[in-house]
Amino acid sequence: MIRLDGITVRLGGNTILDGVTAALPEGARVGLVGRNGAGKSTLMRVLTGGIDPDDGGLSLPAGARIGYLEQEAPAGDGTPLDAVLAADTERAALLAEVAATDDPARVAAAHDRLNAIEAHAAPARAARILAGLGFDEAMQNRPLDSFSGGWRMRVGLAGLLFSQPDLLLLDEPSNHLDLEATLWLENFLRSYRATMLVVSHERDLLNNVADHILHLERGRVTLYAGGYDAFERQRRERAAQAAAAREKQVAERQKLQAFVDRWRYKAHTARQAQSRMKALARMEPIAAAAEDPGLVFDFPSANELKPPLIVLDDASVGYEVGKPILRRLNIRLDPDDRVALLGRNGNGKTTLARLLAGQLAAMDGAMTAAGKLRVGYFTQYQVEELDRDDTPLDHMARLMPGAPPKAVRAQLGRFGFSGDMATRKVGQMSGGERARLALSLVTRDAPHLLILDEPTNHLDVDAREALVQALAAYEGAVVVVSHDRHMLALTADRLILVDNGTARTFDGTLDDYTDLVLGRGGEAPARAAPSADTKKDARRAAADLRERQRELRKAVRAAETEVARLTTDLAALDRAMLDPAASARMSDLMRDRAALAQRLEAAETHWLETAEAIEAGEVAA
Incomplete structure (x- = not known):
């Protein structure tokens, strides 16, 4: 059992964790949740020994091996397969000993231990984990330095899963994954038998993997039994009870105060008034639920255009002349379309999104767009490229030249940047706040079509829910790329699969696609290609x-x-x-x-x- 006993951590003069106390059962799969900035990563670093608490103590099972995914991605000229195999330090040490010694007894002992830990099966197991995270055989044998940072983080995750620690600590493990790899990871974690603590904002992952939820709020934690939906239900019930108790307390305080105001200066009632004044002083106010400006999303809707917005007719698109990434694209978008783009990273989802956004031109075929079409295109790059020394007001004013200050502030206010928030430097903002700012910037012109490429990466669960509700109220068309199934299920009513160098409508539900990715439903049924006249x-x-x-x-x-x-x-x-x-x-x-x-x-x-x-x-x- 893992015990946290009154752990307090102060960083930069601020109390991040305030007397955190909890007991996590052995073998439990715990989801650690809380708003951005609540201290989840700080608590994880306490568990790994990376941060010493200012007060309190931590108790772990004796000899427990702790596995934690570091933020620094593996690098070098070795291959992903080599890096994952090296993560099993015991196997690596035994193999090194066999290679370095001539002592028959030591060699025999090392081989006995290698057999006991099934070292002979390690390469195949490592390859399966890498394949689940999106690495085909060729990618598994390429140098690490040939991959982007996101792909190398996947290698680090694969090595951690391969090492099979007794306590598995995962901090936002799906951040660098596509939907397909996220589905595989969820399936893997569901069968993991050791104790695990997962920081995640993926509602479906928490529902399907976690059997406990540890909620971190205002520096304190509360442990709930069940998955995320069960936690939300219990939290709503507690909030309702607290609100009722607060209303009752307010009424009681008013009653006591009224008695004191009326009788405190009367000789025959002064003692009773003093008694009630002491009762008022002892009464600890029950705090009202805090309003969070981080939950504000309000997309401006444009004037309605006649359909279609965009038509692709046998179009091709790519980055180099004569080398299209996607071919034979036949897609139509109408003003009320809600579309999700599916497919593994590298298959062309972003390329298709850029074509629809007008950032790439069709190489072949035809692309026709409505003459007055306005597109709002959101990507993670926009979040990363925000000027850290500027304020939201600076960013918006540059993109709305000539607009009155009231209009500039009104657009920022739609996304929670009102008052002092509008003049705060971007460098002082959380990732979720920067994502909201980027969304406010790309929607300043009231677009007819919103294209969102992984919009939830920096958002916590409550903010994601607010984003889903805002998209439901938005009156334009939406095209979304996301690994968040909950968001896709509530936002998209049409699925397009980007695969094998083209994009086509996926005839099925998101659950059908999940079964297909995990191999639970066999291959997708083959369909004869329709003729041009039929299309x-x-x-x-x-x-x-x-x-x-x-x-x-x-x-x-x-x-x-x-x-x-x-x-x-x-x-x-x-x-x-x-x-x-x-x-x-x-x-x-x-x-x-x-x-x-x-x-x-x-x-x-x-x-x-x-x-x-x-x-x-x-x-x-």
């Missing part, structure tokens, strides 16, 4: 269907307006009938009411029939 007919039919759906939606809105108007008129007529002065014309009023009620019934019927027609059309589509 054109299909696109024409789809366009006709969308146009019918659009007309039906307009009819529904008109019907809703008519029902609301008639309901108001009927209520006004009912009030008139209750007026005693109306008795002389009651028969006329009753006749008018009957006619109005009949019209209302017909309007409601038309409303329901139109809504059912929309639903039937969506099912048929």
